Amino acid sequence: METTAAPLLQTPNYIKQLAESPDLHFIPANYVHSTNNPCDSSDSNSIPIIDFSLLTSGDPHQCSIAIHHLSKACQDWGFFMVVNHGIPENLIKAVIDCTHEFFNLPEEDKREYAGKHVLDPIRCGTSFNASKENVFFWRDYLKVFVHPQFHSPTKPQGYRDIVSEYCEKIREVAKMLLGGISESLGLEEGFLDKALDLKSGLQIFVGNYYPNCPQPELTMGMPPHSDHGLLTLLIQNQVGGLQVQHEGKWINVNALPNSLLVNTGDHLEIFSNGKYKSNMHRAVVNNKVTRISIATAHGPSLETIVSPASPLVYNENSAAAYIPMKYSEYLELQQSNQLDGKSCLERLKFPRN
Ligand SMILES: O=C(O)CCC(=O)C(=O)O
Numbered sequence: 001m002e003t004t005a006a007p008l009l010q011t012p013n014y015i016k017q018l019a020e021s022p023d024l025h026f027i028p029a030n031y032v033h034s035t036n037n038p039c040d041s042s043d044s045n046s047i048p049i050i051d052f053s054l055l056t057s058g059d060p061h062q063c064s065i066a067i068h069h070l071s072k073a074c075q076d077w078g079f080f081m082v083v084n085h086g087i088p089e090n091l092i093k094a095v096i097d098c099t100h101e102f103f104n105l106p107e108e109d110k111r112e113y114a115g116k117h118v119l120d121p122i123r124c125g126t127s128f129n130a131s132k133e134n135v136f137f138w139r140d141y142l143k144v145f146v147h148p149q150f151h152s153p154t155k156p157q158g159y160r161d162i163v164s165e166y167c168e169k170i171r172e173v174a175k176m177l178l179g180g181i182s183e184s185l186g187l188e189e190g191f192l193d194k195a196l197d198l199k200s201g202l203q204i205f206v207g208n209y210y211p212n213c214p215q216p217e218l219t220m221g222m223p224p225h226s227d228h229g230l231l232t233l234l235i236q237n238q239v240g241g242l243q244v245q246h247e248g249k250w251i252n253v254n255a256l257p258n259s260l261l262v263n264t265g266d267h268l269e270i271f272s273n274g275k276y277k278s279n280m281h282r283a284v285v286n287n288k289v290t291r292i293s294i295a296t297a298h299g300p301s302l303e304t305i306v307s308p309a310s311p312l313v314y315n316e317n318s319a320a321a322y323i324p325m326k327y328s329e330y331l332e333l334q335q336s337n338q339l340d341g342k343s344c345l346e347r348l349k350f351p352r353n
Pocket residue numbers: 206208222227234241242243281282283293295
């Protein structure tokens with residue numbers, strides 16, 4: 001394997017800019033990660049598949065099958081693919097295309113959204129928590145709050161209409177899945193929705209841009225992490241790169257055509273009192289083509305204090321395993337330098353003896 005790397009580089013504004021520099025054969029040293037080789041992973045055909053049409057069929061028997069599948073998927077994997085979700089293929093393509101156009105805008109158009117606070121509604125930048133780690137990843141991002149209030153960059157043209165249509169549709173899918181998940185926990189379908197104030201719930205549209213990389217085996221697009229919130233629904237431009245952790249192994253996600261890739265988040269773990277663990281995942285890059293992915297994260301309202309669901313806790317068999325915290329405070333803590341190497345979720349776990 002080629003291990004030579006170019007010297008350290010001053011932080012570029014965007015990885016896109018670096019990846020497009022002529023004669024880039026070696027990646028700068030601050031992009032090299034000595035974690036396990038990202039290519040050392042298994043393929044899997046066993047990733048759970050949820051047929052969304054069963055959940056929405058109105059037939060109680062079909063619904064209960066889907067709920068059972070959701071329960072197993074959340075408990076065993078924290079990850080599943082959703083088919084027959086009803087979101088038109090051409091809308092998905094349009095969202096990916098206009099997000100690609102956003103990343104292709106001149107730097108001055110993107111500059112006004114750079115270097116913002118985690119609660120600012122539109123942010124774009126590079127890497128993954130670069131301010132904290134000073135270690136870089138092969139990725140640029142655009143993060144936009146799209147619910148309860150819809151925000152949008154002003155360019156490219158057409159972006160606002162396409163993305164708002166997509167976000168509305170994907171939120172409906174997330175809401176139905178969360179209704180099924182609520183039932184799978186032995187709660188009423190609407191329990192989670194009410195408890196976490198989903199009608200004012202935060203929805204964040206995250207566009208990820210991973211340009212092709214001359215030494216993909218030495219770096220990573222996104223390091224291993226879990227997502228905040230309840231459920232993240234992801235689409236991509238037909239280029240793989242997402243890997244999920246399952247039973248201690250990294251699994252390449254080979255997406256079914258036109259499927260949504262869904263992972264559980266930290267606040268579902270908290271709400272379920274640890275029954276549904278938040279999924280660990282990461283993104284690898286390749287040396288051939290640019291990969292675009294769009295992750296839409298769905299969480300409680302920013303004001304909600306998230307704690308384990310009361311019916312799951314106040315019985316003789318279990319006690320709350322997580323300390324309650326306001327969702328907005330969680331987001332700020334996650335971005336801060338005050339975690340002593342622990343994950344934010346780890347910090348909220350009650351110590352067990
Ligand atoms: O690009 C991917 O496949 C993963 C993206 C992701 O994990 C995220 O945006 O949180």
